[in-house]
Amino acid sequence: MKKQLLSAVLSATMVASMVVGCGSTNAPEGSVSDATVTSGSAATSAAAAAASSEASADATSEASAAETSDASAAASSEVQPTAVTTVGNASGTHFEMWSFVEAHNSFYAGMVDKWNKENPDKQIEVTFTTYPYSDMHNKLLMSLKAGTGAPDICDVEMGQVPNIYEGLDTWLYPLDDAMKPYASDMLQSRLAAYKGSDGKQYGAPFHVGATVMYWNMAELNKYGITKDDVDAVKTWDDYTALGKKYIAANTADGKYFTSADTGGTDWMWLAMAEYGEDWTGGFDGTANVQLDSVKNMLTMQQEWLKDGVAEVSPDGHVDLEAGYQNILDHNIVSFPKAMWYMSRFINYMPDEKGNWYITKCPVFEDGQKCSVGIGGTGTVVTQQSKDPSLAADFLCYAKMSPEGEQEIWNQLGFDVCNISLWTDDTFAHDKTNQYNQFFQNYPYDVLASIKDEIGTIMTVKISPAINDQMNTTTLNAVLEDSEDVDQALQEAQDAIELEE
């Protein structure tokens, strides 16, 4: 019996060591530089890194970096880059860059070529790696904590900002100097969202994420609601009245004016920005979800659900499969969402071309702000970079210069943070831009009209706890189970206080 066990253990060990052997011998045979590799294997990423390091001037340090990433990849079987690309001048300074969206990396890759053309004395070469969302942030956080293995430049999604920015300038390189040429043109409230608690700028933004109202005019027209009616909506009372008019005209089953989210806090953020409140309390404050704005919004949504003006969003919010289907089926005809949602129309709902109209959001009371910046990517430069100052210069050029912003708008369809461009005719009214073609009006015209009305909700250490509580419990209690708003918020507050 014992011998059997021993032989089983031994053969298992043999098999295991064979697998390890395969991994290391395969590595050097991977891809060459300047090639796109689309593969699920962690070994391939190490191979690409190793291959590019041979080309780069500083081969030894890169090789060790490749080893580290290989080792950490081996430790977690989930970490699988979906694409690795190296672009730029092989004799220039080499950088590693990670993102969780492949389109972001394609954009940066284009900017590397532009940068090298404009800066012959500061040539760079960048290896881009795309990882799945949580894997990338996980890996970044671990490598920052460990002090080794982090890339030079890395995308950080808004929700992960508090975790990554917690290390301040021990982990990250402040961008304040590098962004000086562009900073005055940027929307300041958006830059503020990517500052650390010490007031330094750690992240470069992609977009404002300004929340606007999307209207399905093609469907609304059928029931006698015109653009003039929509433009006349100034307050939520007007909006509710128009909603009632619509559902009175369209009596078919399963048709609603809008949908309320149980799995996302966009509506709450909009309400808070309108009242100038913030449930996180900022860096120094304490979290408080029992705000007038939140109460008013939830009470209003409960009314809508009762009157049949709204339904609960299928799957919890409009940015998931069932949400897209719901929009495609014209079951809802209006909803507030950030400007970046435009790309969802292009990617998932191309049939809707020409149907939709964009306006600013209604407010509770006249004179309130009518929008809020939601989501975003605050790209950082790490202190582990060989040349953080050059990396920061490139990053700010790519994400804040007019050349970069042009590409962000054309390729990614984001509402760029460089305000000077919003009213620039060649930029904002470019007929060849697919987003300008898709919607009934120019998105940037709406943006320019709400320039000073875009609020900010801070993302701080307590934010994940608040979002978690809202998305799992509170919104479901209020909207699905019709629980009393005050009571649900009191429960939420108790749960969040336990976290602090």
Next chain:
Amino acid sequence: MKAKKFLYSQKTAPYVFVLPFILSFIIFWVYPLISAIVMSFQNIGAITVQWVGFKNYAKLLKDSVFHIALANSFEYMLFTCLLLIPFPMLFAVLMDSNLVKAKGVWKAVLYIPALTSVVISGTLFRLMFSEYKTGQMNVLMTQLGLQTVKWLKIKWTSEIALLLLCCWRWTGVNMLYFLSGLKSIDKELYESAEMDGASGWSKFRYITLPLIRPTTIYVLTISIYAGLAMFLESFMLWAGNSSPNNIGLTIVGYLYKRGIEKDQMGYACAVGVVLMVIGLIINFIQLYLNGSFKKEEK
């Protein structure tokens, strides 16, 4: 010469052969285990580490979300054990008998799901169980003339989805374990039982069941562990770690939420240590009741 002598020595050779296992065991098991226990007594910040004694464990005691996760994981573990032992055993016995034709095909059909990634199958199940009327389950409900159901928002219907996903994936694997157990049973036993006039049921009851007991114990042990450690299925089914009223939250999901999403490694380690202790206790009880600790008869 010395090296050769060393390698051919009967005393050292066994150690050399088990060395890779011992090393990987120490590096990837013992070391993380000890450091997790140490970390569970700490508050780990971005740069500073602080000793907090039993504070993390005290917080666990009154953390109601953790209690929900605990209950969910237990429930899931219990149901998977109830479903994933009798049915695969039944299928294995059928496959081993002459009642089934084209056995290879059936085995392959039952085993293929285990080869798919949980990420893909989880996403497919999420779309199937969508609350929207175009989700497959709701299409089925409509055709049966029933109301559509918000499958993943209600506790018991979401449990069905989870268990279905789990059974779909693991029935084939467990069936193979049982099949290999059945192959090792001496056919002569059945023949002599037949001569004594034993019925099919009594052959199963008095020959098959006792003789595949080692396999059953093995499958039970890994099922308990897998049930308690389930995470990815629920993570994929709700497209993230947040399910309505935490109906899909498991212990490991909670550990992930604390450690990764909220970056509280110390507290997450405490959750992990509790999970390990629970897993150990249940398996020790189970192995003790099965008599695995009794000395083998000689």
